[in-house]
Amino acid sequence: MSEPKPAILIVDDNEDMVRVLIKIISRKIKADVRGATSGTEALELARQSRPDLVITDVRMPDMDGLDLLESLKQLDETIAVIVITGYGTVESAVKALKNGAYDYFQKPFDNDRLVHIVKMCLEHSRLREENRRLQNRLKEEAVSYGIVGSSPKIKQVLDLLARIAPSDVTVLIRGESGTGKELAARALHAMSKRASRQLVTVNCPALPEQILESELFGYTKGAFTGANKEKKGLFLAAHRSSILLDEIGDIPVSIQTKLLRVLQEKEIRVLGSTTNTPVDVRVIASTNQDLEEKIKKGLFREDLFYRLNVVTVSMPSLREIPEDIPVIANFFLKKYSAKYDRGTMTFSRDAVKYLMSCKWPGNVRQLENTVKRAVLLADSQEIRATDMPPIDPRDATLQEHGMPCFENLPYKEAKSRLLSFFTKQYLSRALEKTGGNVTAAAALVGLERQALQRILRRYGIKSAEFRKSTNKNA
Secondary structure: OOOOOOEEEEEOOOHHHHHHHHHHHHHHOOOEEEEEOOHHHHHHHHHHOOOOEEEEEOOOOOOOHHHHHHHHHHHOOOOEEEEEEOHHHHHHHHHHHHOOOOEEEEOOOOHHHHHHHHHHHHHHHHHHHHHHHHHHHHHHHHHHOOOOOOOHHHHHHHHHHHHHOOOOOOEEEEOOOOOOHHHHHHHHHHOOOOOOOOOEEEEHHHOOHHHHHHHHHOEOOOOOOOOOOOEOOHHHHOOOEEEEEEOHHHOOHHHHHHHHHHHHHOEEOOEOOOOOEEOOEEEEEEEOOOHHHHHHOOOOOHHHHHHHOOEEEEOOOOOOOHHHHHHHHHHHHHHHHHHOOOOOOEEOHHHHHHHHHOOOOOHHHHHHHHHHHHHHHOOOOEEOHHHOOOOOOOOOOEOOOOOEOOOOOOHHHHHHHHHHHHHHHHHHHHHHHOOOOHHHHHHHHOOOHHHHHHHHHHOOOOHHHHHHHHHHHO
């Protein structure tokens, strides 16, 4: 299927000039060329069918070329404009360039120069439109990976990802835990020229130094005791693709040196080999650490940092984008209600208010787990605040299923708080299911009624509140 021909509109109050220009351009360029003999007529034609290019004279009685240029740009800024000027109106042509005209040519004009300018202008417009479509498609791809929101900071992230994705530039993604650094990396790869090949992800902190080195670079048979066969490293597996070095701040200095060689020379040395192997890999790194501080302490190579930090993508915390919390929460609500076949679910007003009031120390990951849990456990299609787990601002992260992490607390305190969290959630859910009926709840959880009442009093859980909630929503 051939591409549609570009549309060109010639504007001059001299009908003979319009006919001449149409003839010259049509002979050399495959385009739909039309004419108008006044600025007013031209503007009306532009409103009806947007031309790709307007070639206009400056001096016309009803609306001069500069006024037409301004009106066209207000109508559609993507319409390109070339101005025709006489010797005495070059100043007007310069003014037109400042106001957005692509170029100008003087009367009497050279036919070949005119055609050359028109061709260049149409190609420029085509590339700009193609780039605009690509930018929009790339941003849609990013959203499909879970990077959602309309705050200025999120828009900046999406715009930056869209601009750098087509290149092979090394990218460092920075941000707190749970801000979506891996999502950004996956979106970046999906929008790149390497998207047809799988992104290779390396969880740097999860592997001991010796294993990490062999995983990254591979080894030959007999390279060390136990190396009974050749192993292909992850850099070779990522050849012509991208590799994500997740939490690169935890890589040992000895491996940092070898990683620097990869970035500088675009080659690796397999363990046990005496030769280097070239690799074509785009490196994406992520970290939640202060690498500059690690450099000062001698824990991270400064030259490696500058090799990685070619372009930095900073993922904002939820504290920085509170206006996006409802948007992100609804994104996850739609995702998990479909995944778990819960139909169309919504948040109640008090649930949204609750989500907005939380500190979210675990950021987007914590919000996602909270919404997922609510989708699984909610009794109705409307998720209420009571369907959410209490968020303790002292807890820095959430584990996979929304359970608070108390790893920084002493054992006894962590155990006490974890037991309290479980008991409150477990018994609250039982009371919700029984409408606040303690006897029925006791039978449901396998306790004597009096034993359940003692536990409820100890943790301050009032069965009456669940009866009120049930009656109110009945």
